[in-house]
Structures are given as C-alpha cells and as structure tokens.
Amino acid sequence: xxxxxxxxxxxxxxxxxxxxxxxxxxxxxxxxxxxxxxxxxxxxxxxxxxxxxxxxxxxxxxxxxxxxxxxxxxxxxxxxxxxxxxxxxxxxxxxxxxxxxxxxxxxxxxxxxxxxxxxxxxxxxxxxxxxxxxxxxxxxxxxxxxxxxxxxxxxxxxxx
Numbered sequence: 274x275x276x277x278x279x280x281x282x283x284x285x286x287x288x289x290x291x292x293x294x295x296x297x298x299x300x301x302x303x304x305x306x307x308x309x310x311x312x313x314x315x316x317x318x319x320x321x322x323x324x325x326x327x328x329x330x331x332x333x334x335x336x337x338x339x340x341x342x343x344x345x346x347x348x349x350x351x352x353x354x355x356x357x358x359x360x361x362x363x364x365x366x367x368x369x370x371x372x373x374x375x376x377x378x379x380x381x382x383x384x385x386x387x388x389x390x391x392x393x394x395x396x397x398x399x400x401x402x403x404x405x406x407x408x409x410x411x412x413x414x415x416x417x418x419x420x421x422x423x424x425x426x427x428x429x430x431x432x433x
Contacts, residue, residue: 316397316425318379321379321397321399321417321425322376322379322399324415324417324425324427325399325401325415325417325427328340328415328427328430329371329374329401329413329415329430332361332365332430333370333371335362337357337358337361337362338354338357338358340357340427341354341357341358342354361430364432365432367407368405368406368407368409368411369405369406369407370405370406371403371404371405372404372405372406373403373404374401374402374403374404374413375401375402375403376399376400376401377400377401377402377412378399378400379397379398379399379400380397380398380400381395381396381397382395382396382397382398383395383396384396392418394418394419394420395418395419396416396417396418396419396428397416397417397425398414398415398416398417398429399414399415399416399417400412400413400414401413401414401415411432411433412432412433413430413431413432414429414430414431414433415427415429415430416428416429416430416431
C-alpha cells in the first residue's frame with residue numbers, strides 16, 4: 274500500500290506553484306454546436322507538469338518545510354510541519370538522491386461530496402518513475418485540486 278504524504282495547499286517558491294484555470298477564446302463555430310468547455314476543463318497541462326516537477330525538486334532539495342509553509346489553514350490543521358517534514362524525510366532518506374525521473378502518466382478525477390477524507394472537487398494526479406542513488410525505482414505522484422477560487426493547488430505527494 275502506498276504511503277500518502279499530504280500536501281494540502283498551495284506551494285509557493287520563486288516560481289509560481291499554482292495554476293490559474295486559463296480562459297481561452299472559443300473555437301470557431303462548426304456545423305454542429307459543441308458544448309462550451311469551462312476554464313477548468315482547459316487546464317494548461319504543460320504548466321501543471323512544470324508545477325509538479327518544481328514540487329518534486331523542492332522535496333529533492335530537502336525543502337518540504339517550505340511546502341508546508343504555504344499550506345492553507347485547512348491543510349495545516351491536518352498535519353503539522355514537523356510531522357510532514359518527518360514523513361517526507363522518512364520516505365526519501367533511505368533512497369539517496371534522485372538520479373533520474375521520468376513522467377509516467379496523468380490522471381484526472383472528480384470526487385463527489387460525501388467522502389470523509391477527500392473534499393469534493395476536481396483532482397489531477399501526475400505520476401513519475403524515479404530512480405534513486407541506491408538503484409531503487411519508485412513511483413512518485415503529485416496531486417492537484419481545483420480550489421473554489423479557480424486555482425489548481427498541490428494537494429498531495431506520495432511514493433509507492
């Protein structure tokens with residue numbers, strides 16, 4: 274079973290770690306009307322990948338505490354900074370540094386209301402395969418949630 278290390282909030286470093294849902298100009302009308310997509314459906318996947326990579330790089334550089342510092346109040350109530358940093362270090366330290374990381378897949382999910390552990394909404398998980406100094410190959414994932422203000426924020430990190 275994979276261990277989930279919650280990152281519930283916006284991650285903010287020198288480069289932005291959130292993604293605004295971008296409004297795009299509508300495509301020219303075709304003979305048959307197509308339903309208009311919402312800005313949330315037109316997410317810039319390249320920007321999302323860049324944010325996921327920056328979050329992983331922060332963890333690689335032992336900066337998990339900086340990630341926690343940018344959590345929302347709700348996220349901070351779920352895990353203390355000390356516990357979050359300890360969980361990340363416990364998972365990563367035995368493996369050594371990352372020597373190679375490749376993107377594996379992207380998954381989009383919608384969680385309805387009623388789940389006690391996951392707030393309802395749209396989520397995207399970006400999965401990577403990472404090779405570490407020890408030779409171990411582990412899966413890593415960074416998850417995002419579209420918050421009510423229309424901003425995608427990092428909501429989770431896990432290794433498996």
